[in-house]
Amino acid sequence: MEFPGWVTDLRPLILLSMSLYHxxxxLFEIIVLERSPSKALKLADVRLRSFARLWTAKGEDMSIEMPGPLTELLQQCHGTVLDIGPGSGEILPRFDASKISAMYGAEPAEALHPGLIKNARKHGFGNKYHALLCGGEPESLIPALAKSGILSSSGTGGTAENGIFDEICCVRVLCGVPHPQQTIKGLYTLLKPGGRMVICEHVVNPWRTEGSIGARIAQLVYTLMGWPFFMGGCELQRHTEIWLKEAAEPQGWDKFDLQYVGPTYAIPFVVGELRKKL
Structure with missing residues (x-):
């Protein structure tokens, strides 16, 4: 269903309100029910737990409609796949498990892992799915991959320099990683020559070209209202498509096919695929 632009720009406000509630x-659970007020002082943990609570409640609903050709791109994934930030596995039904030999899901929210593993089994991955308790940033991801056995070293060299993944999927996750440029460069290194990245990320509104100045202002307003704090570190104003292009410099990508979806909205996406040169 297609909504008018002004309605779509209000949808983030609803999500922000739900996030505030969770x-x-x-905090109520920690202070009153668990009687552990000292835990409430660890805001980073509270935010992660709060966002996991929100995602457990609404993640499936928020994954029913995905922008652009994402489903078709995910269905083509094959071989050894790295999925960054899979949450509790809401997008796993969009993959063809028969084409995938091994899949690694890097999810930092431990509370989401039971649902992630359950969904992996439900959708035919079985023992092929490996849930990693880590984020997408190299300092978190590389040790977790080494612990899983797919990397021979926990450093950034060795096997990782030549690439180990046929496909890397980033679906609504690069908006929340702490060091996006470093993280994207690290993911590029982990990709095999000829390997593919599937991208579906919301970005800063391209108001100077095909976007909307009203939507760009809405992004600023939502940010000032606390969007990054209450939404697990998610940023609305990242130049992800530029950083993706820069990650392959100086040689560049063999294929760089990203398109805007909803460029006039407060949460526009870039969706597409990138292929690493052989």
Whole structure:
């Protein structure tokens, strides 16, 4: 269903309100039900737990409609796949498990892992799915991959320099990693020559070209209202498509096919695929 632009720009406000509710509910659980007020002082943990609570409640609903040709791109994934930030596995049904020999899901929210593993089994991955308790940033991801056995070293060299993944999927996750440029460069290194990255990320509104100045202002307003704090570190104004292009410099990508979806909205996406040169 297609919504008018002004309605779509209000949808983030609804999501922000829900996130605020789950943040307050998380504090109530910690302070009143668990009687551990000292835990409430660890805001990073509270935010992660709060966002996991929100995603457990609404993640499936928020994954029913995905922008652009994402489903078709995910269905083509094959071989050894790295999925960054899979949450509790809401997009796993969009993959063809028969084409995948091994899949690694890097998810930093431990509370989401039971649902992630359950969904992996439900959708035919079985023992082929490996849930990693880590983020997408190299300092977190590389040790977790080494622990899983797919990397021979926990450093950034060795096997990782030549690439180990046929496909790397980033679906609504690069908006929240702490060091996006470093993280994207690290993911590029982990990709095999000829390997593919599938991208579906919301970005800063391209108001100077095909976007909307009203939507760009809405992004600023939502940010000032606390979007990054209450939404697990998610940023609305990242230049992800530029950083993706820079990650392959100086040789460049063999294929760089990203398109805007909803460029006039407060949360526009770039969706597409990138292929690493042989």
């Amino acid at each position: 943040f307050c509910a998380t």
